[in-house]
Amino acid sequence: xxxxxxxxxxxxxxxxxxxxxxxxxxxxxxxxxxxxxxxxxxxxxxxxxxxxxxxxxxxxxxxxxxxxxxxxxxxxxxxxxxxxxxxxxxxxxxxxxxxxxxxxxxxxxxxxxxxxxxxxxxxxxxxxxxxxxxxxxxxxxxxxxxxxxxxxxxxxxxxxxxxxxxxxxxxxxxxxxxxxxxxxxxxxxxxxxxxxxxxxxxxxxxxxxxxxxxxxxxxxxxxxxxxxxxxxxxxxxxxxxxxxxxxxxxxxxxxxxxxxxxxxxxxxxxxxxxxxxxxxxxxxxxxxxxxxxxxxxxxxxxxxxxxxxxxxxxxxxxxxxxxxxxxxxxxxxxxxxxxxxxxxxxxxxxxxxxxxxxxxxxxxxxxxxxxxxxxxxxxxxxxxxxxxxxxxxxxxxxxxxxxxxxxxxxxxxxxxxxxxxxxxxx
Amino acid sequence: xxxxxxxxxxxxxxxxxxxxxxxxxxxxxxxxxxxxxxxxxxxxxxxxxxxxxxxxxxxxxxxxxxxxxxxxxxxxxxxxxxxxxxxxxxxxxxxxxxxxxxxxxxxxxxxxxxxxxxxxxxxxxxxxxxxxxxxxxxxxxxxxxxxxxxxxxxxxxxxxxxxxxxxxxxxxxxxxxxxxxxxxxxxxxxxxxxxxxxxxxxxxxxxxxxxxxxxxxxxxxxxxxxxxxxxxxxxxxxxxxxxxxxxxxxxxxxxxxxxxxxxxxxxxxxxxxxxxxxxxxxxxxxxxxxxxxxxxxxxxxxxxxxxxxxxxxxxxxxxx
Numbered sequence: 001x002x003x004x005x006x007x008x009x010x011x012x013x014x015x016x017x018x019x020x021x022x023x024x025x026x027x028x029x030x031x032x033x034x035x036x037x038x039x040x041x042x043x044x045x046x047x048x049x050x051x052x053x054x055x056x057x058x059x060x061x062x063x064x065x066x067x068x069x070x071x072x073x074x075x076x077x078x079x080x081x082x083x084x085x086x087x088x089x090x091x092x093x094x095x096x097x098x099x100x101x102x103x104x105x106x107x108x109x110x111x112x113x114x115x116x117x118x119x120x121x122x123x124x125x126x127x128x129x130x131x132x133x134x135x136x137x138x139x140x141x142x143x144x145x146x147x148x149x150x151x152x153x154x155x156x157x158x159x160x161x162x163x164x165x166x167x168x169x170x171x172x173x174x175x176x177x178x179x180x181x182x183x184x185x186x187x188x189x190x191x192x193x194x195x196x197x198x199x200x201x202x203x204x205x206x207x208x209x210x211x212x213x214x215x216x217x218x219x220x221x222x223x224x225x226x227x228x229x230x231x232x233x234x235x236x237x238x239x240x241x242x243x244x245x246x247x248x249x250x251x252x253x254x255x256x257x258x259x260x261x262x263x264x265x266x267x268x269x270x271x272x273x274x275x276x277x278x279x280x281x282x283x284x285x286x287x288x289x290x291x292x293x294x295x296x297x298x299x300x301x302x303x304x305x306x307x308x309x310x311x312x313x314x315x316x317x318x319x320x321x322x323x324x325x326x327x328x329x330x331x332x333x334x335x336x337x338x339x340x341x342x343x344x345x346x347x348x349x350x351x352x353x354x355x356x357x358x359x360x361x362x363x364x365x366x367x368x369x370x371x372x373x374x375x376x377x378x379x380x381x382x383x384x385x386x387x388x389x390x391x392x393x394x395x396x397x398x399x400x401x402x403x404x405x406x407x408x409x410x411x412x413x414x415x416x417x418x419x420x421x422x423x424x425x426x
Numbered sequence: 427x428x429x430x431x432x433x434x435x436x437x438x439x440x441x442x443x444x445x446x447x448x449x450x451x452x453x454x455x456x457x458x459x460x461x462x463x464x465x466x467x468x469x470x471x472x473x474x475x476x477x478x479x480x481x482x483x484x485x486x487x488x489x490x491x492x493x494x495x496x497x498x499x500x501x502x503x504x505x506x507x508x509x510x511x512x513x514x515x516x517x518x519x520x521x522x523x524x525x526x527x528x529x530x531x532x533x534x535x536x537x538x539x540x541x542x543x544x545x546x547x548x549x550x551x552x553x554x555x556x557x558x559x560x561x562x563x564x565x566x567x568x569x570x571x572x573x574x575x576x577x578x579x580x581x582x583x584x585x586x587x588x589x590x591x592x593x594x595x596x597x598x599x600x601x602x603x604x605x606x607x608x609x610x611x612x613x614x615x616x617x618x619x620x621x622x623x624x625x626x627x628x629x630x631x632x633x634x635x636x637x638x639x640x641x642x643x644x645x646x647x648x649x650x651x652x653x654x655x656x657x658x659x660x661x662x663x664x665x666x667x668x669x670x671x672x673x674x675x676x677x678x679x680x681x682x683x684x685x686x687x688x689x690x691x692x693x694x695x696x697x698x699x700x701x702x703x704x705x706x707x708x709x710x711x712x713x714x715x716x717x718x719x720x721x722x723x724x725x726x727x728x729x730x731x732x733x734x735x736x737x738x739x740x741x742x743x744x745x746x
């Protein structure tokens with residue numbers, strides 16, 4: 001007995017299916033796609049008037065386990081991801097202990113398997129304990145299940161060490177994901193500019209990001225290797241990446257919903273849920289991020305889902321930790337701002353949130369709804385308008401500046417490995 | 427709702443020119459009360475004003491306390507040590523506890539920008555910002571404007587220079603917002619490293635030469651230089667700062683004859699102002715302090731008492 005999705009309009013990165021199709025899923029694989037499959041003894045889901053997409057893939061999130069289970073766990077994070085339409089999520093290594101050795105990786109994978117909701121793929125640290133001093137055992141991390149490397153939360157500050165990390169990881173065919181922030185510029189709590197001046201909050205200048213973007217592009221060029229730039233927030237970074245790509249440098253980059261759906265004006269509320277790193281930028285940056293997504297400069301959309309407990313965020317703005325949750329709003333924000341905003345078509349949206357992320361970390365059987373591929377599928381209502389409300393948040397933490405925001409585009413069903421892991425109930 | 431209309435004084439950006447004029451006018455009447463033999467009117471009898479300070483401040487706290495007492499309000503001082511946060515109690519917790527004891531006004535000083543605004547949103551009683559981080563110090567700006575008007579008869583059209591560490595100064599920010607609203611021409615003067623980005627968008631001019639402002643200004647407002655700025659590498663040395671941006675008798679010769687010299691205090695004598703200038707005939711620094719009480723009386727009265735001054739409220743307890 002399998003799972004049969006009837007009347008599906010399939011949206012893949014390469015296009016939207018012309019006629020509605022039936023999709024038969026068996027043993028976690030998409031067994032058959034054709035115009036009419038008999039129901040037989042299969043469990044049937046009717047997708048009439050809905051879109052069927054490959055499950056979303058998030059290259060950048062924080063699950064907080066091990067070590068910070070009061071913020072989020074692999075279980076609560078997986079549930080929130082499934083509700084948001086994600087079937088594969090890559091968790092960053094800034095846990096406690098840091099994901100810098102086989103033991104931690106195995107522990108996470110074991111717990112993710114026990115939870116059994118979505119695919120959890122750990123990202124290992126570049127340096128031991130993310131201290132920026134010694135390289136981790138990169139082959140060990142790869143063999144135990146890490147899909148990429150990052151010291152997320154900070155850049156690899158030392159350029160020589162970054163060079164070595166890039167060269168060494170090339171040998172292991174491991175992608176390095178860089179958090180772009182120059183740590184030698186003094187820290188700030190929001191974007192430096194008009195708003196930081198008025199609000200009297202110490203500003204972090206845009207160049208904090210662009211200096212590392214430029215450095216890393218030069219490293220990738222010189223070393224003839226590739227690099228992935230995480231959560232790009234500045235328009236100037238988009239320009240630098242665009243130029244690099246035009247010159248054939250192997251750089252990939254991502255944007256997060258908050259960098260195209262919010263500006264630094266949001267900080268005027270002193271709502272600490274608007275405090276994020278890199279900090280929210282200006283209207284011009286938002287425009288440039290959207291332009292970068294449109295023309296392909298920015299390859300994908302990630303959430304940078306970063307849960308923090310209420311008592312940690314209910315502090316003075318300068319003292320509160322950085323980050324906001326993102327799993328449950330990413331799809332709605334992307335549809336609202338990018339598809340309805342005429343920046344991306346539906347297939348392009350699927351490219352940014354599923355196909356391209358799969359390609360970047362070389363997941364051969366994901367990111368597409370096609371016979372023989374993994375049955376990671378979501379069914380969405382493209383027209384449904386809804387309001388993101390605090391009471392509906394599944395994540396353990398509620399730190400979102402988008403509470404109360406009206407959105408369009410809604411995830412109804414999430415299927416991961418052939419199993420329904422989320423089903424919206426009225 | 428928060429802000430002036432809702433009974434809070436958070437930032438001069440919330441106030442209209444008319445609101446500022448009303449405060450200054452009301453303060454004029456209250457100034458006389460402090461010169462009486464019995465320095466007290468019953469206007470706020472039965473009201474409770476709490477001073478919630480998480481940052482050391484002597485003058486501002488004393489000034490608020492005297493202002494409240496001269497209006498017959500009951501006052502209470504609460505000092506929250508910065509370390510209480512580490513013990514798990516937030517400023518918000520502390521303020522909620524105070525609210526639960528039915529107070530009417532909380533005067534807040536905090537080293538993090540935005541705290542008074544967060545408290546105003548969360549709590550019922552009015553909030554007066556007595557200085558938050560580098561963001562705002564509205565009562566200081568109002569007493570500065572009162573002093574300028576008292577000494578020079580007006581604010582509109584005057585050339586006013588603010589000299590020093592603008593980047594870290596809440597006094598400068600509030601004065602900029604207030605003075606621009608009142609029609610003054612404001613020029614900022616300080617080292618390039620201590621001028622905040624995009625400040626020109628607020629309608630001010632910026633110069634790095636003290637000479638430029640000395641010649642044209644009707645008011646010279648100097649800010650306190652925190653000595654940490656040198657350690658933080660904003661400055662090469664205090665010595666060079668004083669050479670470039672400090673005022674002494676010699677440089678004062680370049681200024682207009684009837685210029686007034688202001689400083690929010692405490693003065694680093696010998697750094698931003700030489701002692702003879704700070705104590706000289708042009709200095710109105712102690713007038714600022716005197717006026718602070720009157721201006722804070724006016725603010726408390728307008729927020730807690732009546733929307734505008736009722737002359738009966740200026741009568742002493744024995745007068746009627």
